[in-house]
Amino acid sequence: MEIAEKISQVRETVKKWKKEGLTVGLVPTMGYLHEGHASLVECADRMCDRVVVSVFVNPTQFAPGEDLETYPRDFERDCALLENCGCDLVFHPEVSEMYEEDAATYVEILSDMPKQLCGKTRPIHFRGVCTVVAKLFNIVEPDKAFFGQKDAQQLAIIRRMVRDMSYGIEIIGCPIVREKDGLAKSSRNTYLNEEERRAALILSQTVFLGEKLVREGERDADRLLSAMKAKLETEPLARIDYVSAVDAVTMAPVAQIKGSVLVAMAVYIGKTRLIDNFIAEVQPL
Ligand code: AMP
Numbered sequence: 001m002e003i004a005e006k007i008s009q010v011r012e013t014v015k016k017w018k019k020e021g022l023t024v025g026l027v028p029t030m031g032y033l034h035e036g037h038a039s040l041v042e043c044a045d046r047m048c049d050r051v052v053v054s055v056f057v058n059p060t061q062f063a064p065g066e067d068l069e070t071y072p073r074d075f076e077r078d079c080a081l082l083e084n085c086g087c088d089l090v091f092h093p094e095v096s097e098m099y100e101e102d103a104a105t106y107v108e109i110l111s112d113m114p115k116q117l118c119g120k121t122r123p124i125h126f127r128g129v130c131t132v133v134a135k136l137f138n139i140v141e142p143d144k145a146f147f148g149q150k151d152a153q154q155l156a157i158i159r160r161m162v163r164d165m166s167y168g169i170e171i172i173g174c175p176i177v178r179e180k181d182g183l184a185k186s187s188r189n190t191y192l193n194e195e196e197r198r199a200a201l202i203l204s205q206t207v208f209l210g211e212k213l214v215r216e217g218e219r220d221a222d223r224l225l226s227a228m229k230a231k232l233e234t235e236p237l238a239r240i241d242y243v244s245a246v247d248a249v250t251m252a253p254v255a256q257i258k259g260s261v262l263v264a265m266a267v268y269i270g271k272t273r274l275i276d277n278f279i280a281e282v283q284p285l
Contacts, residue, residue, distance in 0.1 A: 001082060002089045007139050010052065010091050014140055022049035026142035027087075028133055031055040032072040032187040036177040038085045040146040043174050045086025052140050053082055054091040056098065060106075061128030072190050091140070098135060107134040109160055116251040117153045117264055118275065121241055129154055130161050137167055144170045150177075150184055152262050152277045156251055176276075178204060184276050191272040199237035200269045203276040206231045206243075210263050214280045219257045221245040232267060241266035241273060248279055258282045 004010045014024055025048030027040045033055075044051040055078055062068035075092060082090055107130040108114075114126035137145065147155045155173050162171055177185050182204030183197075192200055210228050218224050228243050246253050248260040257280050264277035 001079070001087055003079065004089060004091050005093055005097065007093065007097060010089065010139055013089055014050075014052070017050050018141075023143045024048055024140065025051045026136060026140045026145040027051065027053045028136050028145070028147070029053060029055055030057045030071065030187065031078050032074055032190070033078045033081045034177075034185045034187065036148055036150060036185040038081060039177050040148060040174050041082065041085040041087050043172065044144070044146045047172065048142075048144055050088045051086055052089045052091060052142065053087045054093075054136055054140075056091070056093055056132070058098075058128060058132040059095055060099070060131055061125050063122060063124055066122075067188075067191075072187055091136075098132070106131045107161060107165070109157060109164070113160060113251045114153075114157055116246055116253070117242060117244055118266060119153070121266070126154070126157050130157065133158055134161065134165070137169055142169055144172055146172045146174055148177075149173050149175055149277070149279070150186070151275070152248075152264055152279070153251060156249060156262075159249075182208065184274075186274065188272055188274065192269060196237060196269045196272065199235050200272075200274055202232055202235035202238050202269075203265065203267055203274055206265065207263075207276050207278050211278050211280070214257055214263075214282065219282070221253075221255050221257055221261075224257060224263070228263075228265070232265070237269055239268040241268060245280075258284065 025044035027044050029037050041053055057071050059068055106127050108127040119126055147158055159171050162169055183200055206228050209231050213224055225243050232238050232240050243265040245261050245263045248262040254261055261280045263280055266273055266275045
């Protein structure tokens with residue numbers, strides 16, 4: 001497995017692969033990797049000849065006061081995990097390699113899409129995500145790129161960016177990987193103390209409740225969301241940021257659960273903000 005810190009090195013290696021007729025998959029990450037990331041890399045390994053994983057805590061997607069400085073990092077451990085799941089090249093740039101000091105160009109979706117859900121409390125977040133992912137696309141020029149359904153709004157936004165900017169890249173969404181007890185795996189779970197870790201289970205329990213209600217025939221979004229909020233409120237350590245039902249493609253709020261609906265939540269457990277979601281697929285009879 002090759003490790004590159006420079007954009008030029010990535011370009012050279014990918015150029016060599018493409019000359020040999022090999023296909024390339026990209027998995028963008030912020031590191032501190034877990035089985036959720038590994039599932040993306042394994043999927044990329046199955047679908048592409050060569051896999052590039054970027055490990056980069058992207059400053060432009062963090063607002064002042066968020067956890068940019070404290071975001072967990074352990075590059076050696078990341079490399080050990082990546083060796084075992086089919087990664088061929090790790091791109092691990094310094095911030096200065098990715099952003100010139102006077103960088104002033106952003107990729108931003110100007111519709112309401114990035115303003116919904118997480119965008120309400122994180123207004124510059126998706127501009128930073130789109131900008132860094134666009135840069136990674138330009139650097140790696142992959143055939144396919146892999147993103148987790150865990151960050152459902154991010155996945156939808158990347159799909160829109162790829163469409164709007166005519167990137168010739170296929171976007172593959174991969175299912176949420178959970179701990180045995182249901183908690184969605186996340187690098188931020190390391191922020192939780194023992195009591196908070198137990199309390200965090202309320203997110204997945206609420207997702208499972210929502211899925212059950214839809215399975216049982218609930219089609220009214222307000223009633224569904226009220227039941228989910230009531231469940232979240234049973235946990236004293238949980239503070240709801242949002243629980244919403246939106247169109248899975250456009251992120252516009254829906255009143256009825258029909259077609260493909262994303263039911264998503266962000267909840268603070270202590271100081272840690274966690275997200276979880278499910279997609280309700282309800283086809284008309
Ligand atoms: P991050 O390092 O948190 O930016 O995540 C990098 C990629 O891994 C994103 O596409 C995430 O959606 C995905 N990811 C993170 N956690 C999980 C998980 N538990 N299951 C599936 N994908 C995940």
